[in-house]
Amino acid sequence: MRIFKWTLFFICISVLETSGQQQLEDYKLWLKYQTITNTDLAINYNALVKHAYISQGSPTLRNAKKEVELALSKMLGDDITFTNEWVPENTLVVDVYDNLSKDLKSLIAEEIKNVTHEGFLLKSVNYKNKKVTIISAKKDIGVLYGVFRFLNMMQTHSNLNNLNLVDNPKLDIRMLNHWDNLDRSVERGYAGFSLWNWQKLPEYIDERYIDYARANASIGINATALTNVNANALILTPMYLEKVKALADTFRSYGIKVYLTARFSAPIEIGNLDTADPLNADVKLWWKNKTKEIYEIIPDFGGFLVKANSEGQPGPQNYGKDHVDGANMMAEALKPYGGNVIWRAFVYSEHDETDRAKQAYDEFLPYDGNFMDNVLVQVKNGPIDFQPREPFHPMFGAMKKTPLIMEFQITQEYLGFSTHLVYLPKLFEEVLDADTYQRGEGSTVAKVIDGSLYGNEITGMAGVSNIGNDINWTGHPFAQANWYGFGRLAWDPYLSSEVIADEWLRATYSNDNKFVEPVKSMMLTSREAVVNYMNPLGLHHIFDTGHHYGPGPWVDNLGRPDWNPVYYHKADSLGVGFDRTPSGSNATEQYAPEIAQKYNDVKKIPEEYLLWFHHLPWDYKLDNGEILWDGIALKYQEGVDQVKDMINTWDNMKPYLSESEYREVAMLLEIQLKEAKWWRDACLLYFQTFSNRPLPEGVEKPTKSLEYFKSLKFPFAPGIRPRWD
Numbered sequence: 070m071r072i073f074k075w076t077l078f079f080i081c082i083s084v085l086e087t088s089g090q091q092q093l094e095d096y097k098l099w100l101k102y103q104t105i106t107n108t109d110l111a112i113n114y115n116a117l118v119k120h121a122y123i124s125q126g127s128p129t130l131r132n133a134k135k136e137v138e139l140a141l142s143k144m145l146g147d148d149i150t151f152t153n154e155w156v157p158e159n160t161l162v163v164d165v166y167d168n169l170s171k172d173l174k175s176l177i178a179e180e181i182k183n184v185t186h187e188g189f190l191l192k193s194v195n196y197k198n199k200k201v202t203i204i205s206a207k208k209d210i211g212v213l214y215g216v217f218r219f220l221n222m223m224q225t226h227s228n229l230n231n232l233n234l235v236d237n238p239k240l241d242i243r244m245l246n247h248w249d250n251l252d253r254s255v256e257r258g259y260a261g262f263s264l265w266n267w268q269k270l271p272e273y274i275d276e277r278y279i280d281y282a283r284a285n286a287s288i289g290i291n292a293t294a295l296t297n298v299n300a301n302a303l304i305l306t307p308m309y310l311e312k313v314k315a316l317a318d319t320f321r322s323y324g325i326k327v328y329l330t331a332r333f334s335a336p337i338e339i340g341n342l343d344t345a346d347p348l349n350a351d352v353k354l355w356w357k358n359k360t361k362e363i364y365e366i367i368p369d370f371g372g373f374l375v376k377a378n379s380e381g382q383p384g385p386q387n388y389g390k391d392h393v394d395g396a397n398m399m400a401e402a403l404k405p406y407g408g409n410v411i412w413r414a415f416v417y418s419e420h421d422e423t424d425r426a427k428q429a430y431d432e433f434l435p436y437d438g439n440f441m442d443n444v445l446v447q448v449k450n451g452p453i454d455f456q457p458r459e460p461f462h463p464m465f466g467a468m469k470k471t472p473l474i475m476e477f478q479i480t481q482e483y484l485g486f487s488t489h490l491v492y493l494p495k496l497f498e499e500v501l502d503a504d505t506y507q508r509g510e511g512s513t514v515a516k517v518i519d520g521s522l523y524g525n526e527i528t529g530m531a532g533v534s535n536i537g538n539d540i541n542w543t544g545h546p547f548a549q550a551n552w553y554g555f556g557r558l559a560w561d562p563y564l565s566s567e568v569i570a571d572e573w574l575r576a577t578y579s580n581d582n583k584f585v586e587p588v589k590s591m592m593l594t595s596r597e598a599v600v601n602y603m604n605p606l607g608l609h610h611i612f613d614t615g616h617h618y619g620p621g622p623w624v625d626n627l628g629r630p631d632w633n634p635v636y637y638h639k640a641d642s643l644g645v646g647f648d649r650t651p652s653g654s655n656a657t658e659q660y661a662p663e664i665a666q667k668y669n670d671v672k673k674i675p676e677e678y679l680l681w682f683h684h685l686p687w688d689y690k691l692d693n694g695e696i697l698w699d700g701i702a703l704k705y706q707e708g709v710d711q712v713k714d715m716i717n718t719w720d721n722m723k724p725y726l727s728e729s730e731y732r733e734v735a736m737l738l739e740i741q742l743k744e745a746k747w748w749r750d751a752c753l754l755y756f757q758t759f760s761n762r763p764l765p766e767g768v769e770k771p772t773k774s775l776e777y778f779k780s781l782k783f784p785f786a787p788g789i790r791p792r793w794d
């Protein structure tokens with residue numbers, strides 16, 4: 070018995086040890102730089118980089134140098150020589166174009182012309198009968214980006230022999246939005262507390278801030294809004310601004326600008342004014358002075374991100390003024406310093422009877438053309454709220470004279486928190502590829518966002534961060550892929566989600582195709598799986614109240630109609646779905662005629678949007694001949710089956726994974742399966758009370774009653790909104 074106890078003790082200790090070590094590995098994200106064990110490849114790479122010249126000219130270039138040294142020593146060992154000045158033996162050259170020797174300059178003179186200020190060039194040249202790899206750019210930040218790409222190519226075992234790549238970011242502002250509160254709780258955060266340790270700042274610079282900046286720079290993210298859009302005015306007080314400055318100083322050499330969320334009522338709360346009316350002279354002056362104060366200590370401050378007159382947040386409408394008055398007032402204050410206002414379009418009002426999906430468009434379209442040129446309007450990808458699937462937001466393409474920033478949610482508020490493996494670049498890609506038809510066929514959302522459709526001066530993409538202080542940053546190891554993928558798409562919204570998954574898997578786990586291929590296809594189907602087991606065929610917003618954890622299609626008692634799931638599915642004995650065609654809310658009129666016609670026609674609309682736009686009888690015939698009720702039930706089952714397949718895939722990957730690497734994802738997949746079944750059973754039992762039909766063959770019987778599912782309460786679910794707003 071005693072021996073047994075001791076054995077158990079040691080097993081437990083070793084399990085803890087390995088999972089602890091695993092978490093430390095996970096901490097390194099996609100910058101693991103695993104040793105290259107393939108001898109031929111290692112020899113080839115070694116020859117390419119064996120004499121490396123990396124400029125030391127600026128903090129950013131020194132970061133590039135540190136990264137190259139770290140990465141090459143880990144991937145290839147210690148026999149690489151580094152020089153701070155160009156010598157003829159060099160085989161790798163890393164520097165801004167202007168600093169290069171005349172000879173080298175002439176070798177890349179043509180290509181460098183195509184490099185923009187944040188872009189870079191990777192080029193293999195022949196110089197005096199020797200192969201030289203040049204990583205260059207117009208600015209030092211471009212060099213850093215080029216270095217990260219080069220190292221990524223090495224991590225993914227790419228052919229580096231004949232490089233000739235010019236890569237420029239297609240968007241200007243590539244930004245994370247942290248919904249982090251000053252008490253370090255994170256709204257809709259599922260990976261621990263906020264990274265920003267306000268109490269220890271400004272003196273204490275956590276090493277994590279630097280690793281955060283490195284990780285972001287490695288994928289091209291160049292901006293971060295540190296605080297929650299449900300803002301607290303205190304962040305704008307001198308004490309906090311000192312702390313913000315410390316973060317900005319830390320991020321600067323990685324090319325990252327800091328933005329802050331500005332609470333519209335700040336002039337009252339911290340400025341002793343009795344109004345925040347945007348046209349009031351004292352209010353204007355207050356924002357001007359505040360902005361000046363910020364730029365005095367943070368000269369490259371990015372600007373303000375503002376949620377106004379949305380979900381109870383204060384805004385210009387409190388004073389009978391409108392979004393243009395509010396945004397332009399702040400834009401004027403920021404203008405002399407080159408700062409931007411990012412004004413969110415996430416608005417819907419309890420006083421407005423109109424379909425919630427229509428309200429942002431209705432409210433903002435009349436303002437098109439009236440904003441100052443340093444105002445960008447930030448629009449969520451869909452017209453409701455980060456659902457597992459939504460049609461694209463009709464403001465994209467319709468708002469022709471205002472630069473729109475895309476807002477994606479990387480944190481998985483409606484996608485299983487950080488316990489479900491859901492590969493989001495698949496969702497992002499679907500939205501970016503969607504055709505708005507606003508200037509004829511091919512007017513994709515990506516073209517709206519990158520400014521090419523309407524020739525916007527500034528462009529951008531924002532992602533609501535999934536980062537917290539969990540050792541692995543994002544809670545789920547695969548949620549790191551969503552951060553990575555967001556960054557890659559913000560750099561280039563035309564990249565395919567498949568290519569991104571491939572890069573991420575190789576850099577994070579393994580280059581073995583027997584691992585990469587099956588796991589990649591698991592990632593690529595994971596998004597459809599979550600749609601199937603949560604919100605199939607266009608169902609949406611049937612989440613439990615407030616925390617949005619798990620199903621709550623029965624919820625009908627919240628203060629505002631549009632906070633209740635019953636508002637969105639409208640199930641009754643006749644059928645289910647939201648009629649948004651001309652016979653209903655006519656939300657389709659907000660789209661270009663090509664889209665509107667397609668969505669209005671129940672025979673032409675893609676089935677994935679069916680119940681988003683149509684209320685249909687339970688026995689409506691789907692494309693495959695099933696009746697709607699059966700189709701819904703089978704989709705829920707399909708989602709559960711897809712999670713089972715994910716579990717199988719992962720089990721088969723054991724030979725390519727360490728025990729702890731395998732186990733941490735395996736355990737999470739078990740949670741995902743349990744919760745997928747919960748979604749299926751709860752939703753089907755509930756909708757069955759209307760359809761009055763049996764579950765079709767192939768759908769597993771629920772193991773619990775509807776009453777049981779309704780009785781579940783989660784007062785401590787993570788990520789709930791703070792109580793003070």
Ligand code: BDP
Pocket residue numbers: 256257298299376380415454455482790
């Ligand atoms: C919703 C979230 C809420 C956010 C809001 C927003 O439930 O916590 O404050 O969006 O984007 O998705 O402002």
